[in-house]
Amino acid sequence: MNREETTSRSIGGPMKPSTERRSFIWKTGAAFTALFAAASAGASKPTAVKNESLEDKVARLSDQLGVLGDMNAIRKLHHAYGSGLDRGAYDDVINLFADDGEARFNGGVFLGKNKGVRRLFVEHFGRGLAENRKAPIQGFLLDHAQQEDIVEVAPDRQSAKARFHCIVQSGVPVESNSSLLAMARLQGQGIAQWWEGGVFDNTYVKEKDVWKISRLDYRAIWQADYALGRSYARPACVRPFSKTYPDDPTGPDMLIPPAPDAQAETEPRRFLIPHPMTRELWNG
Amino acid sequence: MNEPMHRFKYTKLSKEAIDGKLVPTAAGPICMSEYSDFLSGKTFKIVTDNGPVLSYAFKSKNRLVLAEKGETTVESGYGALTLKHVVFFSHMVPGTQKGFNVVLDLTNDLATVFEVWFSGYKDNREVQRQMYYGYIEIPGKESPTTRHHLTNRIEGKGFHWIQDTGVETLEFYPSIVSSSFVELTRRGDELTYCAPSDFIMINDNMYIYDRVECEFSGVMTIYVMDLFSVTQIGARLGFNEKDALEYYMFRGSGEIVGQLAVLEPFNDHGDKIAFGPNMTPAAKKGERMVYRPLQSFANMTEDEVHQAGLKKTTVFDPDANMAAHSLPFSDFLAGKELTVRYDDGPVWNYRFDDAKKLRWRREGEAQWREEAYRAFEPDDGMIFFCHLRSGTKPAECKKIVLDFANGLTTCVNSRMGTEYMGNEVSYQIAFGVIEMKGVEAPRYVRHALTDELAGRAFSWSYSDQMTSMHAYSTPHSASWTIYMDNQALGAQWSAPCKYVKLRDDVYLFSLVEEACNGGQMTVVINAKIMHDCGFGFSGGKNGLEIGIIGALARNIGCYDVKRFFGPKPRKSVNVDGRLEAKVSRNLK
Structure with a gap:
């Protein structure tokens, strides 16, 4: 992605985009502007270009429509991922990945849809959290509220990047053979619950006109006690993987350095798109 | 060496065996203290919320006639004790394995009924109970709208109790659904045992407590206590480790040996039990949370x-x-x-x-x-x-x-x-x-x-x-x-x-x-x-x-309890001899 080029272009401004090497951000920016314009009832016309020929106009609008379609498809794809994960439908989740897709989670890289990715979702999540059922076990709770999604579709519309913020309500049965837990379960407890805020920085690939997850990269940023809420959040403390597969039977194919501790309250994150008014990118 | 309760192999009594053992209960419970004749000659109806309607006619201080929901009447022996404005009476229903323990609160006509029965769980000897809150119906008088209710007001308390039988116990209420007890005279092994329990508030100084020794003998103990005078009136029903029937009423007195801290929010008064979100609701009458490690623990070689x-x-x-x-x-x-x-x-x-x-x-x-x-x-x-x-x-x-x-x-x-x-x-x-x-x-x-x-x-x-x-x-x-x-x-x-x-x-x-x-x-x-x-x-x-x-x-x-422990001369306990003698008389 050529950021310099991107920032130098105005969104919906007079500069005619290069049809040979169209700015991907220009497209998304135009799309955003179009959406913004539509939402603000005639505040401005959608990305009109002066002296634009009808042919160019049709091409431009078709392209914008295509990008919007791609963005929606990617959002749907990610929502399907979140929904599948929340329901413990791990096989369905795996089928959202490209064959050579990968998942990055807790300092581990899981390679290949039917190898590493399957190991992460079916064997690691599935066995530990859902006891290999195609539905959550009693006490298991995962509810991703997806928000602040930003999708960048590449110029050739064959790949894309996206960032999705999410707030997760999590609850898992505490695993223990102790009598304490047996007694807690008896009185309806034995579940660890917490809030978690995290960010997905994903990449996507279009295969035969179908968008698939090329790389899923989730990073938990903060966690908070369920009752106390986010005001009492602390940096996410998820124990990273320490061994690779097969030493860890459900472990990753590679280890990567865990992300540095983030601030619980906020974390500077660069924007992926320019500010819709100032056109500036913010790198945090 | 005596076998601790958690090691004792209690007999799995058959329903028929329990039928036979309950025959003496038709005469009512025995008691070392004098029974009250307060109820003698009285007739009234107890109406409970979502529970039985019990019409009682008390013929004497130890005979009553009961009609449930206006059905056929049965006559039974009973016993009644009073403590301040509270009357507590207990009886079984002859020919059945069930009975009632009833607390009457004469200041406001409230009644709390404990229906009890045997053979309601896979271990027949374990006494089952279901509580019903209600009132005494008095013709021409408006029914009270309040009820006795669950409470956390006595959570954390500890008592030393001495019954009129000579039975001496330490009893601790650290929980709102369970209690623990130490038998100082019956056993003397200085071990603590736990039992699912109920804690019900009558007023600021009077409470109802019960426990069933689940996982052990299955015996139920129920009493009303007055914290001002630290006295109690109660009943005990079940089969002890010799499989002998214990059905007696008692008076007791004691002292509060301590109070543990209660950590609930200040606006939580314990009238509801805050089970967790995964709590399985009771599927049938009397069902409740009971930790049963003796049954659930799988023995291995x-x-x-x-x-x-x-x-x-x-x-x-x-x-x-x-x-x-x-x-x-x-x-x-x-x-x-x-x-x-x-x-x-x-x-x-x-x-x-x-x-x-x-x-x-x-x-x-x-x-x-x-x-x-x-x-x-x-x-x-x-x-x-x-x-x-x-x-x-x-x-x-x-x-x-x-x-x-x-x-x-x-x-x-x-x-x-x-x-x-x-x-x-x-x-x-x-x-x-x-x-x-x-x-x-x-x-x-x-x-x-x-x-x-x-x-x-x-x-x-x-x-x-x-x-x-x-x-x-x-x-x-x-x-x-x-x-x-x-x-x-x-x-x-x-x-x-x-x-x-x-x-x-x-x-x-x-x-x-x-x-x-x-x-x-x-x-x-x-x-x-x-x-x-x-x-x-x-x-x-x-x-x-x-x-x-x-x-x-x-x-x-x-809890200030150290003084109760250690080898020391113990008062002789005549509960077995005297009660067994009375049971024998009843059998005759």
Whole structure:
């Protein structure tokens, strides 16, 4: 992605985009502007270009429509991922990945849809959290509220990047053979619950006109006690993987350095798109 | 030697056998005190919410006629006792296995009914009960809208009770759904037992309490207590360990021996029990939360435990549930060499290669054995370390306190298996001295068993998600109770244990969850820093495990009970002789 080029272009401004090497951000920016314009009832016309020929106009609008379609498809794809994960439908989740897709989670890289990715979702999540059922076990709770999604579709519309913020309500049965837990379960407890805020920085690939997850990269940023809420959040403390597969039977194919501790309250994150008014990118 | 209740094999009584044993109840309960004739000649109807409507006609002070919902009347013996404005009467329904215990509150015409019955659970002898709140219907008078209700107002209290039978107990209410009790006269083994219980408020000073000794005899005890006078009136129904019927009423008096802290929110008055979101609702009348470890714990043979241990042995997992608040490991022993010499016991040489690896041998042996170990420093100059003894069958584990400041050592030497089952830990505690350059060990002073913790209670938070309250209710046992979501105390169980005084405010506590999950917890409690550290040792179908334990404590309070324990002349108890004589008379 050529950021310099991107920032130098105005969104919906007079500069005619290069049809040979169209700015991907220009497209998304135009799309955003179009959406913004539509939402603000005639505040401005959608990305009109002066002296634009009808042919160019049709091409431009078709392209914008295509990008919007791609963005929606990617959002749907990610929502399907979140929904599948929340329901413990791990096989369905795996089928959202490209064959050579990968998942990055807790300092581990899981390679290949039917190898590493399957190991992460079916064997690691599935066995530990859902006891290999195609539905959550009693006490298991995962509810991703997806928000602040930003999708960048590449110029050739064959790949894309996206960032999705999410707030997760999590609850898992505490695993223990102790009598304490047996007694807690008896009185309806034995579940660890917490809030978690995290960010997905994903990449996507279009295969035969179908968008698939090329790389899923989730990073938990903060966690908070369920009752106390986010005001009492602390940096996410998820124990990273320490061994690779097969030493860890459900472990990753590679280890990567865990992300540095983030601030619980906020974390500077660069924007992926320019500010819709100032056109500036913010790198945090 | 008497068999503790958790080891006693209570007879599985058949329904027919219970029918036969209940015949004497038609005459009503017996009582060492005079029954009240308050109800004699009275007729009234008790209406309960979603429960029975009971029409009573009291022919005398020991005969009544009952019609349930206006159906056929039955005549039965009964007994009634009064305590201030409360009348408590009890009777069974002849020809059935059910009966009623009824509390009448004469100040406001409220009534609380406990329907009781046998053969309602797979163990027929266990008394079942269902509570109904209601009122006495008085023609021409508007029905009261209030009811007696569940409460947390007596949560945390402890009592010493002496019945008119001579039966003497310590009874603790640390939970809102369970209580624990120590039989001071019936048994005298100074062990704590737990039973699911109800706590119902009549007014600020009067309460109703009941318990059923589930997992044991199944006997029910119910009484009304007045906290102003610390007196009680009650009844006991069930079959004791001799399978003899106990159906009697009693008066009692006592003292409040203490009050533990209650940690619920200040606007929580306990009228509802805050079970967690996954609580299974009662499916049938009388069903309630009952912790049944004696039934749910799967016994294994020594060989089965050994085989499971060969498949998987986990030692010192830092991510274990009870390790989240552990003290840091100590490297104090790294590079040191010493001998521990126990009185009339083993002598072991130790070499500590580093903070996690040691070698040991019995004195006189040439061969050193290598083991992984972990050590904590629970107090200045004191180390508590643990290691597995590899390759033994059954598995063995040593937990050793090294008190360098005093030259003393105490060892908890544990092995898998007891005479009862293979997956239960047995252990011995040995006291001795450290032999090491620079350490001057005393000839006679030793760490020693103690009753200093008896009566005290601490909450122990093993992690931010797991907290239990330990009440060290006798010098030989402790109970643990689990906090609910609103920090009311809930499910509870108990086990024998041992307490060792290491120093002032520093104790070693070792407890095996006997007939429960068989695991052992051995920790050093430092009451100065309100933190413990130690090790768990357990074996089962998931293998063998030495776990790390560390918890943060809060002082929950203390019961003044030490004076009730220890060998001493006991008053003779005539409950068996006198009651059995009365039962015999009834049988005639």
